[in-house]
Amino acid sequence: MKKILLFTILVTPFVLQNVQATDLLSSWQAARSYDANFAMARDALAVGAENAKQGDAAILPQVTMTGDASQSTSTYHAGQYGISDPSATKQGQTYNTALNLTQPIYDASAFATRKQLKKKTVQAQILYQAAEQDLILRVAKAYFDVLIAQENLALVNSQKEAVSQQLALARKTFAVGRSTITDTNEAQARYDAIIASEISAKNDLVVKANAYRNLTNQPPTRLNVFADLRMPTAPEPSSVDIWMGKAREDSLTIRAQQIDLDIASFDIERYRLENSPKLSLVASYGNQTENGSISTSGGRDRTLSGFIGLQLTIPLYTGGQRSSQLRQAISFRDQQRDTLEQIRRDTEQSARQYYLGVESGAAQIKALEQAKTSSASSVASSKMGREVGVRTTVDVLNAEQNYYQTVYNLVLAKYQYLFNKLQLSASVGNLNEAELVDVNSWLAAQTQIQEKH
Numbered sequence: 001m002k003k004i005l006l007f008t009i010l011v012t013p014f015v016l017q018n019v020q021a022t023d024l025l026s027s028w029q030a031a032r033s034y035d036a037n038f039a040m041a042r043d044a045l046a047v048g049a050e051n052a053k054q055g056d057a058a059i060l061p062q063v064t065m066t067g068d069a070s071q072s073t074s075t076y077h078a079g080q081y082g083i084s085d086p087s088a089t090k091q092g093q094t095y096n097t098a099l100n101l102t103q104p105i106y107d108a109s110a111f112a113t114r115k116q117l118k119k120k121t122v123q124a125q126i127l128y129q130a131a132e133q134d135l136i137l138r139v140a141k142a143y144f145d146v147l148i149a150q151e152n153l154a155l156v157n158s159q160k161e162a163v164s165q166q167l168a169l170a171r172k173t174f175a176v177g178r179s180t181i182t183d184t185n186e187a188q189a190r191y192d193a194i195i196a197s198e199i200s201a202k203n204d205l206v207v208k209a210n211a212y213r214n215l216t217n218q219p220p221t222r223l224n225v226f227a228d229l230r231m232p233t234a235p236e237p238s239s240v241d242i243w244m245g246k247a248r249e250d251s252l253t254i255r256a257q258q259i260d261l262d263i264a265s266f267d268i269e270r271y272r273l274e275n276s277p278k279l280s281l282v283a284s285y286g287n288q289t290e291n292g293s294i295s296t297s298g299g300r301d302r303t304l305s306g307f308i309g310l311q312l313t314i315p316l317y318t319g320g321q322r323s324s325q326l327r328q329a330i331s332f333r334d335q336q337r338d339t340l341e342q343i344r345r346d347t348e349q350s351a352r353q354y355y356l357g358v359e360s361g362a363a364q365i366k367a368l369e370q371a372k373t374s375s376a377s378s379v380a381s382s383k384m385g386r387e388v389g390v391r392t393t394v395d396v397l398n399a400e401q402n403y404y405q406t407v408y409n410l411v412l413a414k415y416q417y418l419f420n421k422l423q424l425s426a427s428v429g430n431l432n433e434a435e436l437v438d439v440n441s442w443l444a445a446q447t448q449i450q451e452k453h
Contacts, residue, residue, distance in 0.1 A: 021222045021223070021224055022218065022220070022221070022222055022223050022224070023223070023224040023440050023443055024139070024140060024143050024224070024436065024439065024440045024443055025433075025436055025437060025440045027139050027142075027143050027212075027216050027218070027223075028135065028136055028139045028140075028436060030216040030217060030218050031135055031138075031139045031215050031216045032135065034215075034216060034217040035135060035138075035215055035216075037131070037134075037135070038131055038132075038135045041127070041128050041131030041132075042128070044124060044127065044128070044131075045124050045125065045127075045128040047124065048120060048121050048123065048124020048125070048127075049121055049124065050121075051117040051118070051120040051121045051124070052117060052118045052120075052121040054117055055113065055114035055115070055116070055117030055118050056114065058104075058107075058110045058113055058114050058117075059104055059107070059110055059111065059114060060103075061101055061102065061103040062101070062102045062103075063099070063100070063101050064099075064100045065097070065098070065099055065100075066096075066097070066098045066100065067095075067096060067097040067098070068095075068096050069093065069094070069095050069096075070093065070094045071091075071092075071093055072091065072092065072093075072094060073089065073090070073091040074089070074090050074091070075089045075090075090292070091292055092290060092291045092292020093290070093291045093292060094288065094289070094290050094291075095288070095289040095290075096286065096287070096288050096289075097286060097287045098284055098285065098286035098287070099284065099285050099286070100282075100283070100284045101281075101282070101283045101284070102280050102281070102282050102311075103280060103281040103282075104278070104279075104280050105279045105280055105281055105310075106277070106278065106279040107278045107279075107280070108273035108276050109270045109271075109273040109274045109276070109278075112266050112269045112270040112273055113266075113270055115266055116263050116266035116267070116270070119259050119262050119263050119266070120259075120263065122259060123256055123259040123260070123263075126252055126255050126256045126259070127252075127256055129252055129429070130252040130253065130256065132431075132432070133252065133426045133429075133431040133432075136422060136426075136431055136435075136436055137419075137422060137423065137426060137431070138215060139215060139216065140418070140419055140422050140436075140439070141419065142208070142211050142212040142215050142216075143212065143220075143223060144415040144418070144419055145208040145211065145212070146205070146208045146209055146211075146212050146220045146223060147223055147225055147226075147411075147415060148208075148411060148412060148415055149201070149204045149205040149207075149208040149209075150205055151408070151411045152201050152204070152205075152408060152411075153198070153201040153202060153204075153205050155404050155407055155408055155411075156194060156197050156198045156201045157198065158404065159194055159400065159401070159404045160191070160194045160195070160198060162400050163187060163190050163191045163194055163397065163400070164191060166187050166190075166393055166396055166397055166400070167184070167187040167188060167190075167191050169393070170183040170184040170186075170187045170393045171184055173393075179392070179393065182394070183392055183393035183394060184393075186393060186394045186397060187393055187397060190397050190401070223443075224440075224443035224444060225443060226411075226414045226415060226418070226442060226443060227442065227443060227444035229442075229444055230442075231362075231366070232361065232362035232365050232366075232414075232417050233362055234358065234359040234362055235355055235358045235359060235421075235424060238359075240351075240352055240355045240356070243351050243352075243355045243424065243427075243428060244348045244351045244352055244355075246351070246428040246429075246430075247347045247348055247350070247351035247427045247428050247429075248344060248347070248348060250428050250429035250430065251347045251351075251427060251428060251429050252429045253343055253347060254340070254343055254344055254347055255429070257336070257339060257340045257343050258340060260336050260339070260340075261333065261336040261337055261340050264329065264332050264333040264335075264336045265333055267329040267332070267333070268326065268329045268330055268333055270329075271322055271325045271326040271329055272326060274315060274318075274322050275315055275322065277312060277313065277314045278312070278313040278314075279310060279311070279312050279313075280310070280311045280313075281308070281309075281310060281311075282308070282309055282310070282311045283306070283307065283308040283309075284306060284307055284308075285304075285305075285306040286304070286305050286306065287302065287303070287304055287305075288302070288303040288305070289301070289302050289303075290302075290303075347427060350423075350427050351424065351427040351428065354420050354423040354424035354427055355424055357416070357417075357420035357423070357424070358417065358420045358421055358424055361413060361416060361417035361420055362417065364413045364417075365410065365413050365414055365417060368406060368409055368410040368413055369410065371406045371410075372403070372406050372407055372410055375399070375402050375403040375406045376403055378399045378402065378403070379396070379399045379400050379403050381399075382395045382396045382398075382399040383396055418439050418442055421435075421438075421439055422435065422436070422439055
């Protein structure tokens with residue numbers, strides 16, 4: 001039987017569960033089968049796949065079967081006297097069946113529609129890839145948010161313990177006349193502020209854990225954390241212009257919008273060609289059966305007929321509808337073109353931003369590592385200075401606050417560095433499972449995320 005160790009952090013109960021660790025890759029795999037937005041993207045892919053088939057259907061033979069049945073009665077009255085049978089009544093049933101075939105030979109607008117529908121299928125595939133990228137980014141953000149919130153709570157608890165010790169020491173030295181009441185009051189104020197920070201940090205962890213659970217349907221009980229196994233580096237290739245060029249060519253957002261522009265252009269072509277003649281091969285084979293006195297023989301007559309030929313249709317006037325649709329299509333094409341240009345600019349800017357984020361993030365992590373060491377030395381020096389009377393409790397509190405803030409900034413920088421790597425890959429349309437595996441390799445050590453019960 002598995003043992004569950006119950007322990008308490010301050011007044012909040014937590015449970016340490018014996019469960020297998022979860023990494024970023026497994027979190028993404030869980031979200032793929034649970035996230036509703038990604039499920040909608042899969043449905044949209046299936047919907048889009050049918051467009052190409054519908055486009056092909058527009059130029060393939062159309063075969064229909066028709067049939068009808070009728071009851072008829074007719075009475076004949078002679079208009080001249082002396083006829084032996086001045087009136088006669090005929091009645092009976094008529095049954096018609098026919099098999100009809102139409103094969104477009106030349107229909108320019110139908111061919112334009114076919115190209116348009118095939119483009120929509122390609123666009124559906126691109127949008128599905130974009131949905132996969134979006135899911136990776138959303139999972140990574142939720143995953144890193146939980147780790148940052150947990151680290152923040154741990155740092156607040158550590159800072160609370162350190163300030164508590166300084167408060168006790170200030171009270172003791174004040175009681176024996178070695179310090180002023182100012183040190184005690186300052187320590188008390190810092191302690192009260194940290195209590196408020198602790199409440200906020202606990203609530204933030206609960207919110208971030210729920211966001212992760214809503215995305216993956218899993219509790220964030222044990223998540224792998226950033227492991228200092230290798231030094232963060234700048235992107236490769238190390239040229240922002242190259243990355244911006246890749247974004248212009250390969251961004252999924254740009255590619256999807258380019259297809260929107262192509263589809264709008266096909267609309268213009270289609271409306272222009274609707275005025276052109278349409279030539280079709282038509283064929284029909286039918287059967288007519290007549291019963292009763294309406295038949296020629298007075299019994300059951302059957303007539304078989306068939307024909308094959310060419311049908312030419314030339315549109316002459318549509319009441320101005322086609323001209324209006326053409327003008328509308330041209331304006332819409334221009335709108336899509338302007339939208340594409342704006343998306344290109346935004347994508348280039350995003351690629352530049354994420355590139356600089358990765359580049360500066362690597363340098364920032366190195367600088368913060370050094371700052372962490374320096375601030376730890378500052379805390380030790382302040383405590384030693386207070387012992388010899390050249391530093392006060394306030395100096396020690398400031399040094400400790402600076403240390404914990406530096407540690408928190410380092411945590412933020414590490415996870416933001418990884419997230420920027422993912423965003424940079426997404427900006428050039430290259431964020432896939434392989435890229436996620438690479439980022440996941442930065443997460444080696446395990447941490448325990450405690451959840452309220």
